[in-house]
Amino acid sequence: MVSPQLYRRAIPAAARITHWKAPDGWALRRFDWPAPPKARGRLLFQGGRGDVFEKYLETFAHWHAQGWAVTSFDWRGQGGSGRLSKNAHVGHIENFQQYIDDFRAFWAEWVTQGPGPHVAIGHSMGGHLLLRALAEGAATPDAAVLVAPMLGLHSPVGQRVGERVARLMSRVGEASRPAWRGNERPATTETRQSLLTHDPARYEDELFWQATHPELLLGPPSWRWLAQAFTSTRRLREDPRLATLSIPLLFLLADADKLVSTKVAARVATKLPDSTVVRFGPESAHEILREADGVRARAIGEIDTFLAAHARR
Secondary structure, three states: OOOHHHHOOOOOOOOEEEEEEOOOOOEEEEEEEOOOOOOOEEEEEEOOOOOOHHHHHHHHHHHHHOOEEEEEEOOOOOOOOOOOOOOOOOEOOOOOHHHHHHHHHHHHHHOOOOOOOEEEEEEOHHHHHHHHHHHOOOOOOOEEEEEOOOOOEOOOOOHHHHHHHHHHHHHOOOOOOEOOOOOOOOOOOOOHHHHHOOOHHHHHHHHHHHHHOHHHOOOOEEHHHHHHHHHHHHHHHOOHHHHHOOOOEEEEEEOOOOOEOHHHHHHHHOOOOOEEEEEEOOOOOOOHHHOOHHHHHHHHHHHHHHHHHHOOO
């Protein structure tokens, strides 16, 4: 068996990178790694804000070796799926509903393209959008995993005040202007790496892809994106449909996460009828699946065990 590490900086020979057109004609960059001979099912993975699927090739290789056909796509306005602002370095969206509309249409096609079970995994913003899609009936996987989901943002002024400020700033001047200059969050002296992972080699993998394909690089969010993030997460936390969601869910949370609120995510998990929560301590930053080997191995093991129990033919 080929080591998954060999794929950290190389697209698998059997994988395909194409473009899928959303109902409005927008082209989203898509990754498909067809199932091995003994197919186990199909897995859709969605990353976070600013992510590209190349960052997760090592993890995709593990799932593929387990028998899963793996699919992912870059969210609208980032990675290889175009830009929605004049400044290509700024991550912008007018309304998070656009993300949900894309996901709903993609899911409807994807589930018809191969036998199940069908599972979905979302990281950070992808975790938020996945849970929102489930609550709204936009997707009905056999099981789903939320990795450090963005269900509450870290804000020095709190969620409600943060939302008011972001909404005000998105209405003053150009809504697509950057909310801050660099890093993953404003007013911090911590490095971007320390906010994401304790593993410098895996962080360097991301820099490799940015250098190799600079067109995929994305910088800070726009004020509109930030306002939408606060609003969408608040509405999801308050959504009564969470209490009736029957899909089995696994939450992987990092207590030391400084980008999204683990406490809020843990509270949301208690509202769900069938949820399992696994928490990591100071050994893990935000990108649990790209952490040092010990953390990453535990996280992948938890996912494997969960899918073995809930995503069987």
